[in-house]
Amino acid sequence: GAVVSQHPSWVICKSGTSVKIECRSLDFQATTMFWYRQFPKQSLMLMATSNEGSKATYEQGVEKDKFLINHASLTLSTLTVTSAHPEDSSFYICSAMGQLYNQPQHFGDGTRLSIL
Amino acid sequence: KQEVTQIPAALSVPEGENLVLNCSFTDSAIYNLQWFRQDPGKGLTSLLLIQSSQREQTSGRLNASLDKSSGRSTLYIAASQPGDSATYLCAVSDNNDMRFGAGTRLTVKP
Numbered sequence: 001g002a003v004v005s006q007h008p009s010w011v012i013c014k015s016g017t018s019v020k021i022e023c024r025s026l027d028f029q030a031t032t033m034f035w036y037r038q039f040p041k042q043s044l045m046l047m048a049t050s051n052e053g054s055k056a057t058y059e060q061g062v063e064k065d066k067f068l069i070n071h072a073s074l075t076l077s078t079l080t081v082t083s084a085h086p087e088d089s090s091f092y093i094c095s096a097m098g099q100l101y102n103q104p105q106h107f108g109d110g111t112r113l114s115i116l
Numbered sequence: 117k118q119e120v121t122q123i124p125a126a127l128s129v130p131e132g133e134n135l136v137l138n139c140s141f142t143d144s145a146i147y148n149l150q151w152f153r154q155d156p157g158k159g160l161t162s163l164l165l166i167q168s169s170q171r172e173q174t175s176g177r178l179n180a181s182l183d184k185s186s187g188r189s190t191l192y193i194a195a196s197q198p199g200d201s202a203t204y205l206c207a208v209s210d211n212n213d214m215r216f217g218a219g220t221r222l223t224v225k226p
Binding site: 004034045046049108109 | 125148149150152158159160162205207209214215216217218219
């Protein structure tokens with residue numbers, strides 16, 4: 001089945017550091033990738049949708065300059081949390097969708113980000 | 117804007133029981149509905165995907181139904197096991213966007 005690899009799985013860093021999370025589709029071309037955020041005991045919240053070769057579309061309330069998304073190829077999207085602060089600590093999950101109409105999303109295993 | 121609600125928020129049952137998890141959504145114009153399982157601190161595992169033209173899908177002890185007109189889906193788990201303990205999320209897709217419910221936290225006691 002389709003596989004999405006997300007890296008790193010866990011990162012701890014100091015406040016003010018920028019952190020990059022990678023999301024790769026390993027065996028299919030993902031025209032669209034999604035980034036989600038999940039706080040403890042809450043559901044996933046969509047942060048942004050990225051289409052290969054174009055700018056990401058951010059959900060209301062998500063800071064574009066804070067969460068930089070790059071979808072430079074059909075197999076890779078990155079999320080960079082710039083100048084991270086403790087309130088950015090969360091679980092981030094990416095998903096990828098193939099080119100055909102009405103395809104399911106395939107999810108990465110998530111990245112747990114802890115900002116000290 | 118699509119809203120997805122899951123009831124109950126938490127459920128505890130003894131091993132061997134059959135159980136039903138509920139999901140409702142406000143906009144019936146969906147492409148598909150998906151049920152996921154999430155273990156603590158882990159990513160999502162897709163359990164069942166129902167296309168908008170389908171009424172149900174089955175996989176092993178799991179059966180998911182979809183009534184698009186009433187905006188409801190159920191996930192039926194037969195003969196529950198302690199290993200089924202997890203949070204179950206339903207999500208609906210419309211226009212390439214996916215919206216999640218808050219999940220049902222299931223505990224199956226040995």
